[in-house]
Amino acid sequence: MSAERLLTSxxxxxxxxxxxxxxxxxxxxxxxxxxxxxxQERLNAFITLTPEAARAxxxxxxERRRAGNVSLLSGIxxxxxxxxxxxxxxxxxxxxxxxxxxxxxxxxxVERLADAGAVSIGKTNLDEFAMGSANEHSHFGPCRxxxxxxxxxxxxxxxxxxxxxxxxxxxxxxxxxxxxxRQPAAMCGVxxxxxxxxxxxxxxxxxxxxxxxQAGVIARSAEDCALALTAIEGFDPRDSTSLDRPSEDxxxxxxxxxxxxxxxxxxxxxxxxxxxxxxxxxRSAVEAAARTYESLGARLVEVSLPRAELAIxxxxxxxxxxxxxxxxxxxxxxxxYRAPDYADLDDMYRKTRAQGFGDEVKRRxxxxxxxxxxxxxxxxxxxxxxxxxxxxxxxxxxFDSCDLILAPTAPTxxxxxxxxxxxxxxxxxxxxxxxxxxxAGLPALSHPCGFDSAGLPIGCQLIGPYLAETRLLLAxxxxxxxxxxxxxxxxx
Amino acid sequence: xxxxxLDRIAELARIELTPxxxxxxxxxxxxxxxxxxxxxxVDTTGVAPMSHPLDLPxxxxxxxxxxxxxxxxxxxxxxxxxxxxxxxxxxxx
Numbered sequence: 001m002s003a004e005r006l007l008t009s010x011x012x013x014x015x016x017x018x019x020x021x022x023x024x025x026x027x028x029x030x031x032x033x034x035x036x037x038x039x040q041e042r043l044n045a046f047i048t049l050t051p052e053a054a055r056a057x058x059x060x061x062x063e064r065r066r067a068g069n070v071s072l073l074s075g076i077x078x079x080x081x082x083x084x085x086x087x088x089x090x091x092x093x094x095x096x097x098x099x100x101x102x103x104x105x106x107x108x109x110v111e112r113l114a115d116a117g118a119v120s121i122g123k124t125n126l127d128e129f130a131m132g133s134a135n136e137h138s139h140f141g142p143c144r145x146x147x148x149x150x151x152x153x154x155x156x157x158x159x160x161x162x163x164x165x166x167x168x169x170x171x172x173x174x175x176x177x178x179x180x181x182r183q184p185a186a187m188c189g190v191x192x193x194x195x196x197x198x199x200x201x202x203x204x205x206x207x208x209x210x211x212x213x214q215a216g217v218i219a220r221s222a223e224d225c226a227l228a229l230t231a232i233e234g235f236d237p238r239d240s241t242s243l244d245r246p247s248e249d250x251x252x253x254x255x256x257x258x259x260x261x262x263x264x265x266x267x268x269x270x271x272x273x274x275x276x277x278x279x280x281x282x283r284s285a286v287e288a289a290a291r292t293y294e295s296l297g298a299r300l301v302e303v304s305l306p307r308a309e310l311a312i313x314x315x316x317x318x319x320x321x322x323x324x325x326x327x328x329x330x331x332x333x334x335x336x337y338r339a340p341d342y343a344d345l346d347d348m349y350r351k352t353r354a355q356g357f358g359d360e361v362k363r364r365x366x367x368x369x370x371x372x373x374x375x376x377x378x379x380x381x382x383x384x385x386x387x388x389x390x391x392x393x394x395x396x397x398x399f400d401s402c403d404l405i406l407a408p409t410a411p412t413x414x415x416x417x418x419x420x421x422x423x424x425x426x427x428x429x430x431x432x433x434x435x436x437x438x439x440a441g442l443p444a445l446s447h448p449c450g451f452d453s454a455g456l457p458i459g460c461q462l463i464g465p466y467l468a469e470t471r472l473l474l475a476x477x478x479x480x481x482x483x484x485x486x487x488x489x490x491x492x
Numbered sequence: 493x494x495x496x497x498l499d500r501i502a503e504l505a506r507i508e509l510t511p512x513x514x515x516x517x518x519x520x521x522x523x524x525x526x527x528x529x530x531x532x533x534v535d536t537t538g539v540a541p542m543s544h545p546l547d548l549p550x551x552x553x554x555x556x557x558x559x560x561x562x563x564x565x566x567x568x569x570x571x572x573x574x575x576x577x578x579x580x581x582x583x584x585x
Contacts, residue, residue, distance in 0.1 A: 104565040197545040211544045240550055313528040324505060331506070333578050338571035345581045350508035362507055366517060367524050369505040370496065383531050385541035390534075392542060422516075425523045441545020466545075 006031050007167030007489065011076060011224045014170060018065065018075045025065070025075025025119055029058035032077035032121050036168045039492065042149050045162040047082045047140050049122035050089055057119045064117060072251075073231055074117030079172040081160050082123035083130055084110050084215075085204040093206045094128045094138040097330050097337045097356035107204025108239070109173055109215050109232045116231050124159030124172060128358045129327065130180055130208045132156050133430050134420070137360040142417055145188060146490035147456055151414040154184030160218050161188040165490055171219040171228045177208050178315055179409075179434025181216035182446035186409035186459020189448045191476065191486060192218040193225045196467050197441035198243040200229075201236030209322035210241075212315075212438040221486050222447060222476035226250035229469065253470045259481045261296045261474075267303035267402030272433055275308070279412045285450030285458040286408045289479070292449075293406065296478050303398040303405065307391050308436065314391060315435040316428055317371050317384035323361075324368025330356060363424055392440035399465045404475055407433050409446040409459030433461060443469045447476045448485040457488075496521055 006028060009017070017023045033051050040046060054077070061075040085091050085103035092098045106114070114120070125143040127135050135143040135158025143158035145151040146166040153162040157174030161184035164172050174181040176194035185192030193216050200215040207213060217228040233247035268290060273283065290300055332338035332352030339351035357365070371380035398405060410430055420426040437444040442463055449460035460479075464472045480486050498518050502509045509517060563576065572579040 101569065104562055104569070237551075237553065241544075241546060243546075244551070307534075310530065310534065313530045316524060317528050317531065328506075332571060333580055334566075335569035336571075342581065345583050346506070347508075348581055349506040353506055354508040357507070363517065363520050363524070365505050365507065366498075366501055366521060370501050370521065370525070371528075373501065373504060379532065380528065382541055383534075383536060384528070385543055386536035386539040387531055387534060389539055389542035390536070392545070423523060424520055425527050428524075428527065439545075 006170070008487070009170065010221060011072065011170055011227050014076055015072050019070070025058040025061040026055060028075060028077050029054045029119050029121060032169050035166070036121060036163070039166055039168065043144050043146060043162050043166060044141050045125055045143055045159040045166065045168065046079070046122050047092055047094060047125050047159070048090055050120065053089065054119055054121045057114070061117045061119060071116045072227060073113065076118045076171070077121050077169050078113065078118050079122055079124050079160060079163050079169045080110055080120055081126055081157050081172070081174050083126060083175055083206045084173060085206070086110055086120070086123065089123065091123065091206070092139070094126045094140055095357065095361070096139045099139060099337065101336055105204060108201035108236050110204065112232050121169060124157070124163055126159055127156035128361050129206065129323070130156040130175055130177055131323065131360050131364050133179065133183055133427050135159065135184065136417060137358055139358060144417070145414045146492055147189060148414065151416055151456070152187065154187030154414060156180040157218065158184045161185050161190055161192065164188070164190045164218050164220060166492055167489065171217060171224055174216050174218050175205055176214055176216050176438065177212045178319060178431050178438050181218060182434050182444060182459065182461060183410050183430070185218050185446045187414040187457065189457030189488060189490070190218055190220055191222055191225050191445065191447045192216060193229060193445040193469065193472065194437065194443065195229060195233070195469050196443045198241050199443070199469065200232050201239040201242045203236055203238040207326040209319040210326060211322060212319060221480055222445070222473045223251070223254055225445065226254050226473045226477070248470055250470050250473050254473060254477045257474050257477065259478050261293065261298045261478050264298040264404065264475060265301050265402040266290065266293055266298045266404055266406045267301050267398055268406055269303050269305040269308065269398065271305050271308040272407045275411065275432060277411045277429065278408065279452070281452035282408050282412060282458050286460050289449035289460040290406055292479060292483060293475070296482060301402050303402055305394045305398060305436065307387070307394050308432070310387055311391055311436045311439060312428060312432055314384045314387040314439060315431065316367070317380050318388065320364040320368035321372050321381050322368070324365045324372065327361070327365055360424065388439050391436060395436065395440045395442060404468070404471060405463040407461045407463065409433060409461040413452045413454070413456035413458060437463050442466060443472055445472050445476055447479065448488070450485055496525070
């Protein structure tokens with residue numbers, strides 16, 4: 001099968017081609033690697049490509065198939081965000097601090113997908129330690145958007161979204177602490193899902209803000225997301241937040257669906273559509289998506305999230321506070337970067353962290369240290385946690401009158417690299433529609449729903465009640481059965 | 493908003509700031525704190541803080557060793573190690 005076919009094939013089509021002997025895992029891995037290498041200079045979607053390991057894994061998948069040992073993901077090429085630890089393959093978090101770090105173990109998600117026979121071709125670019133909404137804050141340089149390489153890919157999982165959009169791999173992993181799966185998926189015109197908090201084990205994922213972090217997947221369709229998500233869910237005793245309950249076969253639920261959404265109540269939060277800064281093209285594309293859902297049998301209802309505007313300040317207290325604690329471990333002693341010159345132990349810590357972290361990471365550590373420091377803890381951190389409960393309560397009440405919430409994923413399409421300038425707050429404000437789901441622990445996905453006047457993709461977001469991943473995926477799958485926004489390819 | 497004692501914050505965070513970068517970080521922190529200060533206006537009397545989306549107690553497990561011994565592999569990651577020990581600058585005179 002040619003690389004061009006890989007570009008547009010669904011996972012089920014690829015699996016059928018493998019099963020019928022029309023292609024082999026090794027040929028798919030070669031095609032993915034070739035395309036990744038050809039586009040690397042233009043997109044910078046990858047931090048590390050692993051051609052030898054990929055070919056070995058692909059040959060093993062071909063061997064196992066000959067022995068009759070296959071799953072749907074056997075031989076499927078994919079890529080991991082470089083925040084997932086990979087045994088023997090450097091895992092950088094896009095930071096100078098971990099530029100040479102080679103983990104001695106695999107993350108749960110990496111292990112699960114490898115066990116299913118999927119073939120990782122490498123590690124994708126991201127904002128350093130997943131802190132950012134553009135993938136501009138990377139020690140390895142910004143990732144670029146396949147639809148317009150002068151623009152951002154979104155963040156923090158920008159490399160994974162760009163790699164899927166560019167047809168390098170059909171699926172890639174991501175993590176979402178404040179929108180880091182959904183927002184780059186929207187910016188790059190692909191589909192991404194952040195499951196409920198606790199659904200997917202974070203074992204082996206480099207921590208950012210532990211009460212918000214969740215692993216997810218990015219693919220070309222809701223169906224492909226369902227297949228990948230089904231493979232990575234499940235209880236893992238090594239993550240204390242992992243839910244001890246049987247995983248659901250989302251993909252089987254989609255296969256059994258009739259493509260209609262009769263009676264599904266979709267809630268449109270009036271505060272989201274009234275928010276300052278919502279681009280007119282984005283608004284009309286999302287409103288058109290709502291009408292498409294209506295034509296599939298869904299009923300549109302207005303709902304209210306009265307404290308929507310406060311999600312940003314609550315998040316930008318809680319996430320930096322947790323980050324300042326999580327990132328205290330990078331001290332130049334046990335692993336990672338150590339400054340070459342220092343006077344004593346304390347000076348070694350200070351210089352190691354000054355040289356090893358980029359500016360956005362330092363900003364968040366400093367903000368987090370401030371809000372946790374004596375005299376400010378109650379006013380900032382405790383107050384933000386109280387707001388968090390009120391925000392979660394708003395979502396719970398909204399779900400009294402709807403089954404899913406429909407909203408834009410981001411207020412604008414992809415901006416130009418460097419456009420947000422030197423004010424970090426301008427980038428933070430872009431997270432308004434995504435961070436509520438993280439604060440409340442809810443599942444949410446983004447799917448393409450159109451293009452703006454500059455030809456840039458627009459994302460529609462669905463947010464569900466706790467553990468309603470199947471409902472989210474069924475809705476997006478029905479939408480994608482009736483539209484072809486998700487089939488559009490960037491002009492590369 | 494009170495003035496930020498950036499030197500103290502940087503010391504607590506163990507991040508060395510040069511005089512030039514300190515000015516930029518101070519301005520950034522002022523902007524971020526102006527953003528998050530909107531929280532102060534909300535009445536949260538009687539609201540319990542939410543530290544976590546799962547309102548569940550932490551799981552308990554048997555107090556037994558679950559990790560395999562990987563001492564050599566882990567020490568190999570250190571910038572400097574010797575005789576099974578991490579090396580750091582002298583801390584005791």
